[in-house]
Amino acid sequence: MSLLTAIPWPTLLVLTPFLGGLLALRLPDQRARLGVGLVVTGLVLVVSAALAASFLVTHDAPPIEDLSAPLPLVAARWHLGIDELAAPFLPLTALLVVLLLVAAPKRELAGPMIPAILFTEAATIGVYTSLDLACLALFWLASLVPGAYALRESIPAGGKGRAFRAYGVFLVLGALPLAAAVVWIVSARAGSPLPFDLTAPEPALDPASQLPIFFLLAIALLVRKAVVPFHSWLPVLAERGPIAITALLISTHLGAFLASRVMLPLLPEASAEVFPWIADLALASAVYGSLLGLAQTDLRRMLGFVLTSQMGLVLVGVAEANRESLHGALLQMLALGLSSTGLLLCASQLEVRAGTTDVRQLGGAAARFPFLAGASFVLGLASIGFPGSLMFVSEDLLLHGLLGSHPIEAIGLVIVTALNGVTIVRGFFLAFLGTSRRPLGLTVPDLSTRERFVAITLAAVLLATGLTPTPLLLARERVVLALTRGSSTHAVGGH
Amino acid sequence: MSPSPEGSAVLHWLVLAIPAAPLLIALLLGALMMLGRALREREIVFLASVGVGVSFLASIAATFVFARGDSHAIELHYGQLYALPGHVFGLELLVDRLSIAMVLTTGVVTALVTRFSIRYLHRDPGFLRFFVLLSIFDAGMQILVLAGSYDLLFIGWEMVGLSSFLLVAFFQLRNGPVRGGLRAFVTYRMTDVGLLVAGVLLHQATGSSQLEAAFGSGAWPHASTHLDASATTPIALALLLSTIGKSALFPASGWLPRAMEGPTPSSALFYGALSVHAGIYLLLRSAPLFESTPIGSVVLIVIGALTVVTSSLAGRVQSDIKGALAYATSSQVGLMALGVGVAALTRSGWLAILVVAYMVAHAFLRTLQLLRAPSALRDAQEIAAALPDVRRGAHASSHFVPERARELLHHLAYHRFFLDELLDRALVAPTLALARAADDLERRWVATLAGLPVNEQPREPRATDAARTSTSTAPAEPRDAREKVEPA
Numbered sequence: 009m010s011l012l013t014a015i016p017w018p019t020l021l022v023l024t025p026f027l028g029g030l031l032a033l034r035l036p037d038q039r040a041r042l043g044v045g046l047v048v049t050g051l052v053l054v055v056s057a058a059l060a061a062s063f064l065v066t067h068d069a070p071p072i073e074d075l076s077a078p079l080p081l082v083a084a085r086w087h088l089g090i091d092e093l094a095a096p097f098l099p100l101t102a103l104l105v106v107l108l109l110v111a112a113p114k115r116e117l118a119g120p121m122i123p124a125i126l127f128t129e130a131a132t133i134g135v136y137t138s139l140d141l142a143c144l145a146l147f148w149l150a151s152l153v154p155g156a157y158a159l160r161e162s163i164p165a166g167g168k169g170r171a172f173r174a175y176g177v178f179l180v181l182g183a184l185p186l187a188a189a190v191v192w193i194v195s196a197r198a199g200s201p202l203p204f205d206l207t208a209p210e211p212a213l214d215p216a217s218q219l220p221i222f223f224l225l226a227i228a229l230l231v232r233k234a235v236v237p238f239h240s241w242l243p244v245l246a247e248r249g250p251i252a253i254t255a256l257l258i259s260t261h262l263g264a265f266l267a268s269r270v271m272l273p274l275l276p277e278a279s280a281e282v283f284p285w286i287a288d289l290a291l292a293s294a295v296y297g298s299l300l301g302l303a304q305t306d307l308r309r310m311l312g313f314v315l316t317s318q319m320g321l322v323l324v325g326v327a328e329a330n331r332e333s334l335h336g337a338l339l340q341m342l343a344l345g346l347s348s349t350g351l352l353l354c355a356s357q358l359e360v361r362a363g364t365t366d367v368r369q370l371g372g373a374a375a376r377f378p379f380l381a382g383a384s385f386v387l388g389l390a391s392i393g394f395p396g397s398l399m400f401v402s403e404d405l406l407l408h409g410l411l412g413s414h415p416i417e418a419i420g421l422v423i424v425t426a427l428n429g430v431t432i433v434r435g436f437f438l439a440f441l442g443t444s445r446r447p448l449g450l451t452v453p454d455l456s457t458r459e460r461f462v463a464i465t466l467a468a469v470l471l472a473t474g475l476t477p478t479p480l481l482l483a484r485e486r487v488v489l490a491l492t493r494g495s496s497t498h499a500v501g502g503h
Numbered sequence: 504m505s506p507s508p509e510g511s512a513v514l515h516w517l518v519l520a521i522p523a524a525p526l527l528i529a530l531l532l533g534a535l536m537m538l539g540r541a542l543r544e545r546e547i548v549f550l551a552s553v554g555v556g557v558s559f560l561a562s563i564a565a566t567f568v569f570a571r572g573d574s575h576a577i578e579l580h581y582g583q584l585y586a587l588p589g590h591v592f593g594l595e596l597l598v599d600r601l602s603i604a605m606v607l608t609t610g611v612v613t614a615l616v617t618r619f620s621i622r623y624l625h626r627d628p629g630f631l632r633f634f635v636l637l638s639i640f641d642a643g644m645q646i647l648v649l650a651g652s653y654d655l656l657f658i659g660w661e662m663v664g665l666s667s668f669l670l671v672a673f674f675q676l677r678n679g680p681v682r683g684g685l686r687a688f689v690t691y692r693m694t695d696v697g698l699l700v701a702g703v704l705l706h707q708a709t710g711s712s713q714l715e716a717a718f719g720s721g722a723w724p725h726a727s728t729h730l731d732a733s734a735t736t737p738i739a740l741a742l743l744l745s746t747i748g749k750s751a752l753f754p755a756s757g758w759l760p761r762a763m764e765g766p767t768p769s770s771a772l773f774y775g776a777l778s779v780h781a782g783i784y785l786l787l788r789s790a791p792l793f794e795s796t797p798i799g800s801v802v803l804i805v806i807g808a809l810t811v812v813t814s815s816l817a818g819r820v821q822s823d824i825k826g827a828l829a830y831a832t833s834s835q836v837g838l839m840a841l842g843v844g845v846a847a848l849t850r851s852g853w854l855a856i857l858v859v860a861y862m863v864a865h866a867f868l869r870t871l872q873l874l875r876a877p878s879a880l881r882d883a884q885e886i887a888a889a890l891p892d893v894r895r896g897a898h899a900s901s902h903f904v905p906e907r908a909r910e911l912l913h914h915l916a917y918h919r920f921f922l923d924e925l926l927d928r929a930l931v932a933p934t935l936a937l938a939r940a941a942d943d944l945e946r947r948w949v950a951t952l953a954g955l956p957v958n959e960q961p962r963e964p965r966a967t968d969a970a971r972t973s974t975s976t977a978p979a980e981p982r983d984a985r986e987k988v989e990p991a
Contacts, residue, residue: 173953240949300945303938332590374675382537394665395658401585401592404654408590411703418703422696429692433668434685441672442681464537478585485587 016074017059018088018137021098022130022147024052025105029126029154041122042109048126049105052133056098063095064483071207073139083194084142084204092487093268093338094136096480097260100342101136103469104259104349105129108252111353111462113360116251124158125252132260141204141270145190148228148262152179155253162250175249178241179257182231186266189224196221206270215277222278225271226286232263233323234316235286236293242319243300246312251356258315258352259345264337267326272491279329287327291420294320298427302434307355307365310435314391314428315348321421325406333409334488335481339402342480343470347391347399350466351432354384357459358439361452367435372444379455381440383463388436390470392429398474513568515579518596520561521606522645522659528554529638536631544630548621551634555617555641562610562645569603575722578651578715595651597714601723601859605648605784608863612776612870613641619874620768629673633766636673640666644777648784652713653702656785660698660749663778664691670769671762683761690758694748698785701741708734718791724852728791735792739799742789743806750782752840753809756817756833757923763825767877774829775869779836780862786843790855793847804844810837816916824879828872835865 028048032041063069071091079085090098105125109117117125127150134147156179159172190204196217197203213221227238234242245254272279297317304310322344325337357380359365362373374381390397403425411418455463473480528550535542569577576599584592598606617637624630643662650656668691672684702712708730709716718726728735746752751759751774759779763770773779786793786803793800811834818830839858846854875882904912915921 174949177952240945240952243945244949296941299934299938300942301938302935303942332587335587372676379537379539386537389665395661404592405587405590407699407703408706411707415707419696419700422699426692426696430689433688433692437672437681437685437688441675441684442678443676460539467537475584478583481585481587 013072017055017072018090019074019086021052021056021090022088022134022137024048024130025126025133026130029123029130032123032126033120038114038118038122042117045109045122045126046106049102049109049129052129053099053102053106056102056133059090060095060099063092064479067092067482067486071139083200083202085140085202087140087143087205087207088134088137089139089207090137092483093265095483096342097136097265098133100345101129101132101256101260104256104345107349107462107465108255108353111357111459112252113356115360116356119158120161121158121250121252124154125256127154128253128256132256132262135262136265138269139206141193141206141274142190143204144206144266144270145186148186148266149183151257151262152183155257156180158250158253174241174244178231178238182228182238185224186228189221189228192217192221192224206274213275218275218278219282222271222275222282225266225275226282229263229266229271229323230286230289232266233261233290233319234293235290235320235323236296236316239293239297239316242316243309243312246315246352247306247309251352255349255352258319259349261319261322261341261345263319264322264326264341267323268334268338268487268491272326272329283327283329287324287414288417290320290323290327291417291424292320294318294324294424295420298424298431301428301431304431304435305366305368307358307367307370307435307439308352310431311348311351311355314431315344317424317428318344318348318391321403321406321424324417324421325409328409328413329492330409330413331488331492332405332412334491335484336402336405336407336409338484338488339398339477339480340406342473343398343402344391346466346470347387347397350387350463351384351391353459353462354380354387357455358384362446362448364446365439367438369446370439370444371442371446372440373448374440375444376448376452377440377454379460379463381436383455383460383467384440385436386467387463387470388432390467390474392432393425396474397470398477399470401474401477514565514577514598517561517565517568518579518598518649519581521558521565521610522642522649524557524561525554525638525645526642529635529642532631532635532638536635542631544625547631547634551617551638554638555614558641558645559610559614562606565598566603566607569598575599591711592654593652593713594655595713596649596655597651598649599723601784601787602648604859604863606645608866609641609644609648609777612772612866613637613644616768616772616776616870616874619771620766623768624766627766629675633670633673633769636666636670637769637772640670640772640778644781647781651715652711653698653705654712656788657695657698657702660695660745660781660785663773663781664688664695664749667691667762667773667778670773671765673765673769677764679761680764683758683764687758687762690748690755694744694755697741697744697746697748701738701745704734704738704741708738714788723788724790724855726791728795730792730795732796732798736796736798739789739792739796740802742785742792743799743803746782746786746840747806748782749785750779750836750840751810751829751833752782752806752837753813754922754926756810756814756830757919757926759833760821760826760829760919763823763829767825767873770825770876771870771873774832775873776866779832780839780866783836783839783843783858783862786840787855787858790843790847793844794850797848800844800848804841804848807837807839807841807844810834811841813916813920813922816912817919820913820917824876825873828869828876832865832869835869839865 025048028044032044035041035044059072071089073089074086076086108125131147131151135144135151138144138147156175159175194203196213231238242258294317297313297320301310301313301317304313322337322340325333325340355365358373361377362370364370390399393399393403407418407421410421532547532550576597579596579598581594581596583594620633620637624633639662643659643666647656647659647663650659668684668688671687672681674680705717706712718728747755759774762774793803814830814833814837818827818834821827821830839862842854842858846858
């Protein structure tokens with residue numbers, strides 16, 4: 009245990025990719041940048057996986073914390089920690105970055121992209137580990153800036169940058185309410201020596217002042233979770249954005265994390281009052297996304313809407329805040345992170361080979377690229393909750409969690425998952441099977457060894473966790489119970 | 504349903520081997536396929552035969568052990584997929600007279616069809632893929648019929664569905680099979696919702712999705728449920744929805760003839776023998792639920808009757824032998840559904856047993872017919888040569904059905920009662936129209952946001968297209984294609 013406390017692990021996990029990003033910025037050679045990215049993130053992966061494993065072994069382990077003295081005047085402090093809630097997301101983020109660096113098409117990693125990915129990784133880990141709201145808000149903002157910069161840099165000369173506008177309007181503006189909430193909390197908790205502390209939220213906020221803070225946080229949450237009507241950035245980014253940054257922004261589920269780290273424990277009364285409505289909104293968003301997915305002809309845009317829909321389901325689970333739904337949502341965040349990254353990679357790998365992801369021009373790609381087809385199909389099955397995958401378990405838990413309290417919504421959830429399944433398999437059939445509608449270059453090879461490695465790793469992780477999900481569930485049991493109790497003891501209504 | 508200890512001890516491993524052997528082989532072959540290992544046909548045949556063969560032998564042995572024991576229903580526990588306090592996803596298999604009949608049928612037919620397929624698919628480029636899917640099917644079907652809970656049954660159900668639509672689309676270079684596979688998948692996926700909902704509703708009503716919890720004491724066909732009609736009616740109707748998809752009942756029978764685009768052995772196995780009867784098995788297994796809900800039973804009888812009429816008539820005007828056999832299957836399955844409905848309404852255990860016997864007999868007969876389908880012309884000519892004096896007379900119906908009505912029926916039958924068109928127009932088209940309208944709004948909204956003219960249509964280049972200079976329509980030869988093969 010001394011090793012766990014002697015070294016400031018959370019700070020190291022944030023600093024390592026940040027310094028790696030700075031180093032990569034100074035390196036002119038693309039290959040060297042990639043090397044730095046892989047080494048740095050590989051280190052983060054190993055360390056965070058070891059730390060997360062300690063929570064799998066002991067279910068009541070105390071959080072691993074780094075603490076500094078509060079800053080004068082603002083009363084914020086550098087307070088990072090790894091607990092059961094954050095632990096699995098850290099190796100997940102690092103794993104996704106490693107896989108993206110290994111398998112993303114080279115043009116997707118050109119220019120400032122690798123430093124941007126590393127900065128985003130550092131900020132994302134910062135959000136996961138923050139136990140101080142001011143820290144969390146700063147990391148949240150920081151997680152968006154490198155993406156915006158990379159996106160602007162990658163827009164072709166003369167291009168109108170639709171993706172960039174959507175990104176800027178939604179994500180950056182959507183982060184401002186979070187900053188406003190931080191300011192509001194200072195006034196609401198006037199007199200408290202540590203107004204931003206998330207570990208000991210005392211004195212409790214009175215219910216009247218919870219609501220405005222809740223609404224500000226909710227806007228940040230809804231934008232980040234791409235809930236209708238704040239969703240438009242996601243399909244546009246999935247269709248046109250750089251694949252690695254897009255995958256990282258979508259797969260890390262910071263919105264749902266904000267709800268479970270800040271909103272449920274800090275604002276229990278407001279949560280109990282408003283989250284049921286947010287659950288309905290999220291389900292409506294899931295239905296909307298699944299419906300729009302059906303109408304798409306571009307695989308990447310199609311994925312964008314399916315992901316909008318699936319992120320809505322995650323939020324439904326968090327907002328319902330009962331034991332099964334929370335377990336389901338937390339597992340779904342992991343499963344979706346892995347499968348959506350895999351599918352976005354597959355789509356971009358098809359794009360560099362066929363020159364398009366429009367299914368009207370594709371068809372018959374399986375004959376030319378059998379591995380790409382196999383990888384897309386297996387990851388597609390994992391993403392629609394086929395038995396054996398982690399998503400099957402998470403959707404089953406979500407469904408059980410929802411049915412107890414809201415049977416109609418539960419049927420909505422089942423229909424959404426069915427429609428998303430139709431969209432994904434239809435996309436696969438149209439792109440990979442049948443006759444080819446556009447000649448494919450004769451010299452274009454199938455997946456390379458490293459790309460296969462990534463696809464197989466993702467499929468193996470999804471299968472292994474899907475067949476043995478119990479350790480993951482048990483490791484989360486304490487935090488889930490705390491969140492459930494937080495909302496149920498203070499329940500003032502619902503509908 | 505108390506298990507007899509000595510029977511359980513032996514059965515435990517035998518029954519586990521029935522789905523586990525083909526499942527392990529499917530995983531092994533699938534992993535080899537994913538890793539790109541080139542296997543010789545002989546190796547594939549050996550592995551697939553081991554999986555199917557072990558399952559077949561274990562099913563025979565399990566039947567003997569079960570028959571010698573004095574217990575009518577034995578529940579076997581194999582741990583759990585996951586467990587939370589108050590919510591356990593258990594892995595229980597149930598051996599009773601119904602499941603053992605299906606296990607044996609599945610084991611025998613799958614073994615025979617596997618043997619047949621080895622020659623049939625010789626030198627086919629998809630040889631390995633076929634046997635992977637066949638093994639997944641074998642494992643899935645055995646899980647389906649042995650499942651002791653609706654949760655586990657759903658897993659088998661999905662595995663059968665997966666292998667089914669992929670085998671329909673087996674000849675993937677032609678568009679017909681791909682369209683047929685997609686149609687089968689969409690039908691499955693949308694109707695599988697029913698099984699999922701039924702499982703969860705049952706869980707809500709009884710606190711468990713185990714069959715034992717739902718049906719209490721009493722082995723099939725004498726099991727009964729303590730739930731009242733208000734609880735069982737929605738569950739029964741949800742189960743019926745799943746059956747309609749899987750067993751090609753009215754109005755979703757249209758995917759079945761299209762599914763015949765797949766290789767003949769898989770058509771025989773899926774749509775002659777087993778997969779198509781999975782729905783009937785589900786109905787028989789859930790018979791106590793239907794017994795307690797007259798509404799559910801009556802709807803089942805009506806659906807069965809409509810399937811019999813429409814499929815039987817449509818089958819008479821099919822121009823190809825596999826299409827005719829598909830409709831013949833569908834009409835027989837409709838008759839079985841009707842039988843289950845009547846058995847539930849009259850609470851007749853004997854009728855339910857009769858339906859099982861009918862199902863098993865039909866499975867074997869239809870398998871033979873479908874396997875012989877490629878030789879249909881030769882068979883017909885041989886029959887004609889052997890019976891030279893038989894003339895094609897007018898159909899018996901001409902005596903009592905008026906000419907106009909016969910014409911109308913023929914028209915309807917020829918167009919398969921317009922069922923697919925009706926479903927397309929009533930469900931698919933409005934959904935897609937709504938989706939497209941919403942997509943149009945979505946694009947306008949994002950265009951407004953980006954400060955572009957709303958009606959601007961040309962696609963703007965993607966962010967990462969900066970490196971591209973040409974928009975030529977020449978065959979796609981990606982710029983960085985060669986980079987892809989460089990070592991990382």
